Amino acid sequence: MPDILKKHILVVDDVPANLKYAEQLLGDRYRLTLAISGMQALKFLKKVKPDLILLDINMPEMDGCMVLVQLRNDPETNKIPVIILTSEVDTAMELKCLELGAVDFIRKPFVTEIMLSRIETQLELSTYRHNLEDMVDEKTAVIERLQDVMSTCFAELVESRDGTTGGHIKNTTRYFSVFLDELSTLEPYKDILTPQYMRDLVRAAPLHDIGKIGINDCVLRKESALDKEEFEHMKTHAKIGGDTFQNIFTSVEEVHHSQLGAVTFEKICDTMNIDESADTAFLHIARDMALYHHERWNGTGYPTGISGEQIPLCARILSIVDVYDALTSRRSYKEAFSHEKAMQIIIEDRGIFFDPELTDIFVGISDKIEQCLMAKEH
Numbered sequence: 001m002p003d004i005l006k007k008h009i010l011v012v013d014d015v016p017a018n019l020k021y022a023e024q025l026l027g028d029r030y031r032l033t034l035a036i037s038g039m040q041a042l043k044f045l046k047k048v049k050p051d052l053i054l055l056d057i058n059m060p061e062m063d064g065c066m067v068l069v070q071l072r073n074d075p076e077t078n079k080i081p082v083i084i085l086t087s088e089v090d091t092a093m094e095l096k097c098l099e100l101g102a103v104d105f106i107r108k109p110f111v112t113e114i115m116l117s118r119i120e121t122q123l124e125l126s127t128y129r130h131n132l133e134d135m136v137d138e139k140t141a142v143i144e145r146l147q148d149v150m151s152t153c154f155a156e157l158v159e160s161r162d163g164t165t166g167g168h169i170k171n172t173t174r175y176f177s178v179f180l181d182e183l184s185t186l187e188p189y190k191d192i193l194t195p196q197y198m199r200d201l202v203r204a205a206p207l208h209d210i211g212k213i214g215i216n217d218c219v220l221r222k223e224s225a226l227d228k229e230e231f232e233h234m235k236t237h238a239k240i241g242g243d244t245f246q247n248i249f250t251s252v253e254e255v256h257h258s259q260l261g262a263v264t265f266e267k268i269c270d271t272m273n274i275d276e277s278a279d280t281a282f283l284h285i286a287r288d289m290a291l292y293h294h295e296r297w298n299g300t301g302y303p304t305g306i307s308g309e310q311i312p313l314c315a316r317i318l319s320i321v322d323v324y325d326a327l328t329s330r331r332s333y334k335e336a337f338s339h340e341k342a343m344q345i346i347i348e349d350r351g352i353f354f355d356p357e358l359t360d361i362f363v364g365i366s367d368k369i370e371q372c373l374m375a376k377e378h
């Protein structure tokens with residue numbers, strides 16, 4: 001087999017005779033790199049990532065355990081399988097190595113067949129794991145693309161019924177993305193707004209008014225201001241939207257737990273290092289945005305009347321841009337307000353309708369929001 005196709009193994013041992021012996025046993029089957037110390041091994045690993053590491057435990061200066069800790073703490077190396085080379089039976093040490101992430105042990109003096117069998121087993125497991133991870137990544141990408149398409153389709157469906165709010169969803173999502181980008185650079189939001197959370201937020205934002213599907217046409221398309229009864233009916237869109245996502249969430253949970261069995265599902269997620277809540281996180285966010293985007297900081301909003309930080313962050317962010325878009329859009333019963341007037345109204349409602357800290361940040365990016373307004377779709 002050409003060298004390039006052979007699996008690459010890094011052997012770390014402070015005794016040159018052991019390295020030589022490992023080379024004699026493994027040199028024909030594998031591509032080998034020999035390191036005489038933990039430091040030398042770590043230096044090599046900065047440049048090259050082998051398929052497997054054989055690591056001696058008793059070494060001067062930096063022993064095998066210390067090397068293991070460094071390997072596990074580095075995302076670049078923490079998935080490389082490590083087999084410990086040891087000359088004595090020491091259960092406490094073996095347990096410690098397993099806790100630190102070692103996958104197996106080979107005792108010295110080496111018995112050729114045992115050594116080869118254990119190495120092969122770990123290399124095969126590692127290949128399966130990589131293949132499985134690739135499959136999961138591929139499937140995740142497909143699901144995310146599907147979510148994008150579904151989000152857009154549903155949002156357009158809502159908008160097609162609501163003749164008066166042309167472009168509202170796209171415009172709101174644009175202001176929302178600009179606002180999020182700013183928040184993601186600031187404390188304390190930058191720790192909360194992880195890249196995945198940001199992706200979910202932007203994907204869920206266009207769906208915040210999905211509950212309007214349940215509103216009567218005569219109310220939804222009315223060209224004059226709504227009377228009290230009509231407004232009460234319109235307000236139910238928040239609850240309808242929230243319930244819609246809650247029902248989808250419950251159904252997804254049932255699928256997880258019925259088809260695979262809860263224990264199996266958790267085990268798979270554990271093995272694959274997958275956050276088992278990741279696929280439902282989007283639904284949580286979409287539900288919170290749909291349900292709470294008309295809540296107010298002082299508790300006078302709807303549908304639940306919660307206040308302050310009880311209102312999920314995603315809904316507090318969205319409510320500001322949702323109102324900004326409503327103010328700067330023309331309605332049959334009102335003209336579009338200017339950017340300055342809309343900002344003034346939002347500032348007046350700081351700490352009343354809107355989270356005061358978020359309002360300050362939104363006002364701080366007034367120029368960027370105005371640029372979005374000038375480029376908006378009507």
Ligand SMILES: [Fe+2]
Pocket residue numbers: 208209237293294
């Ligand atoms: Fe709404």
